[in-house]
Amino acid sequence: MKINTAEFIISNSDVSKCPKDFLPEYAFIGRSNVGKSSLINMLTNNKNLAKTSGKPGKTQLINHFLINKNWFLVDLPGYGYAKVSKKTKSVFQQFITDYFERREQLACAFVLIDIRHEAQKIDIEFMSFMGESEIPFCIIFTKADKISKTKIDSHIAAYRKQMFANNWAEMPPYFVTSSSEGTGKEQLLNYIDEVNQE
Ligand code: GTP
Ligand code: MG
Secondary structure (H helix, E strand, O other): OOOOOEEEEEEEOOHHHOOOOOOOEEEEEEEOOOOHHHHHHHHHOOOOOOOOOOOOOOOOOEEEEEEOOOEEEEEOOOEOOOOOOHHHHHHHHHHHHHHHHHOOOEEEEEEEEEOOOOOOHHHHHHHHHHHHOOOOEEEEEEOHHHOOHHHHHHHHHHHHHHHHHOOOOOOOOEEEOEOOOOEOHHHHHHHHHHHHHO
């Protein structure tokens, strides 16, 4: 699938104010700084569409981007950023949770994991919440350019093992991406295309 148009529609912290159109949407979630906004820019060929930063905590709202006039990509704030105050953290977490529990248009969520890191408690907990809430999701291993190609498979195998150890029977579908090199773009867009056809 090709992306021909990508337009920013709205940012907000209230799921009831998200676009009312009943179009399928795909949300990007994961720890702060994992590369959610950069991946949206890579997929849409627009470096300035979603705001990115070297410092964690850049995206603070639910951001809807309309793609090809018929589906949405959704950029979300990261979780697990230690430097925001406890109060901000709980407000964040509440509206992220609300988004996932209430957004019926959500066709699939992508949980982003930095390919360099071992499984983190917060990611495993988040994926358990998604499983319990029966929300379809895939894993995206990001920043693949940061490790050698030979290490990619061993890191994924180690991650799968850690998920098994945390009571997961199987890995959800997963992708490997690099926003700086464009890796994984076609696979991800083709997957979205397939889900859109369902
Ligand atoms: P928050 O909005 O703070 O939750 O972060 P985010 O997950 O949206 O991360 P963002 O896209 O802002 O990227 C964070 C940093 O990682 C930036 O400095 C990016 O340039 C860098 N980055 C993102 N993706 C990649 C990648 O695939 N490869 C490399 N090398 N750097 C990346
Ligand atoms: Mg962001």
